[in-house]
Amino acid sequence: MINLVYNEMLKIVRKKRLFIIAAIIAVLVGLFTYAQLKHVQEVQKRLGTNDWRTQLQQQIIDTQNRLNSSGISEEWRKFLQIRLQQQQYYLDHNINPSAPGAPTFMRMFVENSIELFLPLMVMVVVADLVSSEASGGTIKLLLTRPVKRWKILLSKYIAMLLSVSFIVLSLVFLSYLISGTVFGYSGWNLPLLTGFAVHGEELDTTNVHLLSQWKYLLIELGLAWFVAIVVGTLTFMLSVLMRSTAAVMGIMLAALISGAILSNMVSSWKSAKYLFMVNLRLTDYISGTAPPIDGMTLGFSMSVLAIWGIAALFISFLVFTKRDVY
Amino acid sequence: MNSNIVKIIAILSIVASGLWIFGLGVMVQDQFFHKATPLRKEITSQTETANDQQLHLVALGDSLTRGTGDETGKGYVGYILDELRTKTKQPIQVTNLAIKGQRSAGLVKQLQQAEVQRQLKQADFVFMTIGGNDLFQGGETIRNFSIARINQTKASYLRNLDAIFRTIRTVNPQAIVFYISLYNPFNQLNNAKTTSAIVRQWNYDSAEVAARYPNIIAVPTYDLFELHANEYLYSDQFHPNKEGYKLIGERVASLITFTKGERK
Numbered sequence: 001m002i003n004l005v006y007n008e009m010l011k012i013v014r015k016k017r018l019f020i021i022a023a024i025i026a027v028l029v030g031l032f033t034y035a036q037l038k039h040v041q042e043v044q045k046r047l048g049t050n051d052w053r054t055q056l057q058q059q060i061i062d063t064q065n066r067l068n069s070s071g072i073s074e075e076w077r078k079f080l081q082i083r084l085q086q087q088q089y090y091l092d093h094n095i096n097p098s099a100p101g102a103p104t105f106m107r108m109f110v111e112n113s114i115e116l117f118l119p120l121m122v123m124v125v126v127a128d129l130v131s132s133e134a135s136g137g138t139i140k141l142l143l144t145r146p147v148k149r150w151k152i153l154l155s156k157y158i159a160m161l162l163s164v165s166f167i168v169l170s171l172v173f174l175s176y177l178i179s180g181t182v183f184g185y186s187g188w189n190l191p192l193l194t195g196f197a198v199h200g201e202e203l204d205t206t207n208v209h210l211l212s213q214w215k216y217l218l219i220e221l222g223l224a225w226f227v228a229i230v231v232g233t234l235t236f237m238l239s240v241l242m243r244s245t246a247a248v249m250g251i252m253l254a255a256l257i258s259g260a261i262l263s264n265m266v267s268s269w270k271s272a273k274y275l276f277m278v279n280l281r282l283t284d285y286i287s288g289t290a291p292p293i294d295g296m297t298l299g300f301s302m303s304v305l306a307i308w309g310i311a312a313l314f315i316s317f318l319v320f321t322k323r324d325v326y
Numbered sequence: 327m328n329s330n331i332v333k334i335i336a337i338l339s340i341v342a343s344g345l346w347i348f349g350l351g352v353m354v355q356d357q358f359f360h361k362a363t364p365l366r367k368e369i370t371s372q373t374e375t376a377n378d379q380q381l382h383l384v385a386l387g388d389s390l391t392r393g394t395g396d397e398t399g400k401g402y403v404g405y406i407l408d409e410l411r412t413k414t415k416q417p418i419q420v421t422n423l424a425i426k427g428q429r430s431a432g433l434v435k436q437l438q439q440a441e442v443q444r445q446l447k448q449a450d451f452v453f454m455t456i457g458g459n460d461l462f463q464g465g466e467t468i469r470n471f472s473i474a475r476i477n478q479t480k481a482s483y484l485r486n487l488d489a490i491f492r493t494i495r496t497v498n499p500q501a502i503v504f505y506i507s508l509y510n511p512f513n514q515l516n517n518a519k520t521t522s523a524i525v526r527q528w529n530y531d532s533a534e535v536a537a538r539y540p541n542i543i544a545v546p547t548y549d550l551f552e553l554h555a556n557e558y559l560y561s562d563q564f565h566p567n568k569e570g571y572k573l574i575g576e577r578v579a580s581l582i583t584f585t586k587g588e589r590k
Contacts (some may be wrong), residue, residue, distance in 0.1 A: 005336075006332070009332050009335065013332045057421070057441045065392060065424075068427045162336060162339035163339065166335060169345075194356070194357070195357070215356070221345075225343075286353075298357055298358075
């Protein structure tokens with residue numbers, strides 16, 4: 001079994017995709033670091049100070065003013081309302097939610113890439129895991145060996161899991177290394193708040209507690225990994241079902257992008273919460289951002305994702321072991 | 327060579343998987359099984375490193391201080407800043423805490439916030455506009471005109487104004503406060519005579535409140551908008567436009583001088 005997995009890992013590494021992904025991450029992190037730096041400088045110039053409390057206070061006032069403008073959509077208003085209460089809570093407890101530093105940058109990068117960027121990277125590796133064997137004809141060679149079919153698929157699946165872990169690892173490693181050159185490498189022990197619950201327009205703070213940034217990051221990375229695994233499993237299933245890698249990519253892309261769009265407009269379509277793609281922003285529950293549909297919780301979203309993942313895994317194995325290959 | 331790379335990547339991936347699973351475990355423990363413990367307030371008593379070289383401006387109030395109607399977004403605070411930059415070389419920090427549509431009761435509440443008080447404490451100059459929304463209530467006062475109701479509003483407004491000034495003075499006894507009073511945006515309407523009288527009386531009473539406290543200066547704007555109201559008003563016929571804000575800004579800025587030794 002180990003040999004089989006090793007063999008599959010060898011195939012993945014040979015294709016050099018992992019390195020391409022690392023390069024893409026490095027370039028993007030560089031870009032975002034620069035953008036963030038510019039932003040920090042701009043704010044500092046505008047307010048004439050780098051005191052975070054002044055900056056946060058100004059953000060709160062800006063949000064309040066936006067809330068008072070007419071012609072603001074209901075969803076956006078709710079989102080702002082929640083964020084406003086949260087910012088005020090941070091300010092009242094004298095905690096800076098965005099103290100500069102590589103760990104903070106990393107946290108924001110993970111929070112912003114969990115929905116689209118990370119799944120895309122996973123897709124790049126997983127999409128042709130099985131389908132390329134089918135379209136290239138090598139599947140016959142693979143299946144004529146005296147190994148059970150399910151074992152072959154399992155070895156591929158394990159290789160997929162390992163590469164997902166590797167992608168998350170390189171995301172962490174590169175974002176820390178690159179952003180640290182600008183923002184400094186410290187900040188692992190900064191306190192952050194978690195445990196906010198959103199009820200309609202109100203922010204419930206009964207369960208709020210402090211968390212060191214490293215722990216907070218570990219939690220978020222665990223969640224990001226979970227999301228990446230589910231997306232990877234779904235892609236894996238499509239890869240089993242279809243011979244064309246392009247078709248696999250197309251379908252997954254459409255699903256992911258529609259998820260990003262839907263999250264912004266589904267608040268009145270309640271049953272959309274059972275779609276996997278509106279549940280991808282798991283880190284929002286940790287930071288306390290309003291979910292796209294009322295009543296969604298961390299446990300709910302994780303269950304929905306898990307069910308989709310398990311179903312996809314089941315279908316993959318069923319189809320792969322029963323299918324005629326000729 | 328190649329097989330080594332594969333091995334390294336595989337081992338790294340296995341280690342990473344363990345780490346991420348551990349992260350998920352921490353998450354479950356933290357998010358689902360966390361006992362509600364009251365959060366203690368962080369210690370706020372760190373020493374203030376107030377920069378004496380820097381000039382702190384704090385602006386409070388409603389949409390006028392926000393700059394609604396000025397397409398450049400500066401508002402009168404921005405024009406004051408422009409003027410002050412020509413008068414002094416000190417670095418200037420501006421904190422604009424004004425909220426659109428804010429009424430005097432809202433400002434009283436806002437001034438209770440710890441961070442707002444901290445800002446006030448550092449201030450050298452405070453600019454504020456308040457009362458426009460109390461009096462006009464988005465035009466409601468003009469539509470259903472009633473002297474009795476206006477007097478009632480005014481009484482509670484004056485109480486709030488007194489509380490506002492008192493808070494500012496308690497928090498920061500030194501800062502010079504410019505209270506910018508109201509103009510009559512309805513000068514062109516047919517009942518201009520009545521509305522003008524009300525605004526004049528309103529301003530007079532407010533100035534009386536301001537006079538109870540040292541260094542609170544009521545700056546009139548009534549006259550600025552008396553002659554050419556339409557040229558200085560924004561298209562909503564209520565807020566000043568860019569030119570109107572410039573007038574207010576210049577008037578306030580002209581009151582600020584930097585003579586030697588007067589300010590540190």
